[in-house]
Amino acid sequence: MIGRLGKLLISLVVTAMSPSIAVADPGKGLVSITFDDASRAQFDHGLRLAKAHGLVGTLFVPTGLIGDTPAPDAWTMTWDEVRAFLAAGWEIGAHGQSHVRLPDLGPAELLAEVSGSFSDITAQIGVAPESFSSPFGAISDATLDRIMEQYRFHLSWRGHGGRNPRTMFDPRQIGRLEVVNTMTAAEVCGEMVASARDGTWLVLLFHGITESAPGDYEVSARMVDEIFSCAAFLDRRGLIKVATVRDAARMIEAAQ
Numbered sequence: 001m002i003g004r005l006g007k008l009l010i011s012l013v014v015t016a017m018s019p020s021i022a023v024a025d026p027g028k029g030l031v032s033i034t035f036d037d038a039s040r041a042q043f044d045h046g047l048r049l050a051k052a053h054g055l056v057g058t059l060f061v062p063t064g065l066i067g068d069t070p071a072p073d074a075w076t077m078t079w080d081e082v083r084a085f086l087a088a089g090w091e092i093g094a095h096g097q098s099h100v101r102l103p104d105l106g107p108a109e110l111l112a113e114v115s116g117s118f119s120d121i122t123a124q125i126g127v128a129p130e131s132f133s134s135p136f137g138a139i140s141d142a143t144l145d146r147i148m149e150q151y152r153f154h155l156s157w158r159g160h161g162g163r164n165p166r167t168m169f170d171p172r173q174i175g176r177l178e179v180v181n182t183m184t185a186a187e188v189c190g191e192m193v194a195s196a197r198d199g200t201w202l203v204l205l206f207h208g209i210t211e212s213a214p215g216d217y218e219v220s221a222r223m224v225d226e227i228f229s230c231a232a233f234l235d236r237r238g239l240i241k242v243a244t245v246r247d248a249a250r251m252i253e254a255a256q
């Protein structure tokens with residue numbers, strides 16, 4: 001059904017459904033797809049591929065860099081394009097206003113970045129954001145305290161290898177696995193199977209997506225297509241549930 005990944009997927013599913021795992025597994029895996037930066041490429045390729053596979057995720061928007069119309073050199077999407085993610089079932093989270101390192105800011109500037117992005121999103125899409133991703137993954141106790149006054153969930157760049165244990169769920173520090181161009185789609189697919197096996201919550205982080213040779217902080221559209229194929233396949237088989245950060249966190253909280 002999905003070409004060259006098909007064989008791999010079948011073997012992974014057989015592994016994930018083996019009796020020894022079923023005994024140890026308290027429940028199926030949770031997987032969340034996250035996009036940081038609201039780049040034009042995430043709209044052009046990411047949303048298209050997610051829709052093609054029937055998947056949703058969480059888009060983290062640096063609100064001060066988003067316009068109503070595309071500037072000639074703009075690498076970010078427009079507000080209409082952010083609203084297209086919302087219409088497709090995605091969660092819209094905040095990524096600050098101007099994409100700066102929050103720990104470097106004074107209290108007034110920090111408040112502006114954290115609260116300003118909250119009000120920008122609320123005003124532009126009509127839904128208050130619940131999730132925040134810190135630019136560059138840069139955090140301090142002070143920035144986390146401020147963020148958690150306004151938001152329910154904070155996403156780190158790294159942590160737990162991206163597979164968050166549900167029994168130690170920490171809404172201040174939800175770890176992510178950054179998908180980079182030195183990985184293969186099969187490796188990322190294997191992480192999803194591991195999430196199904198141990199019942200953890202795997203949160204994937206994507207930056208740039210390109211149809212040409214990927215540079216730093218970019219992966220190929222073909223790799224994203226294969227990763228999404230795997231996620232959709234495992235979800236259909238009932239081995240994982242793909243959900244936005246907000247919905248996955250709510251499922252975990254409801255089960256506690």
Ligand SMILES: [Zn+2]
Pocket residue numbers: 036037095099135136
């Ligand atoms: Zn960023």
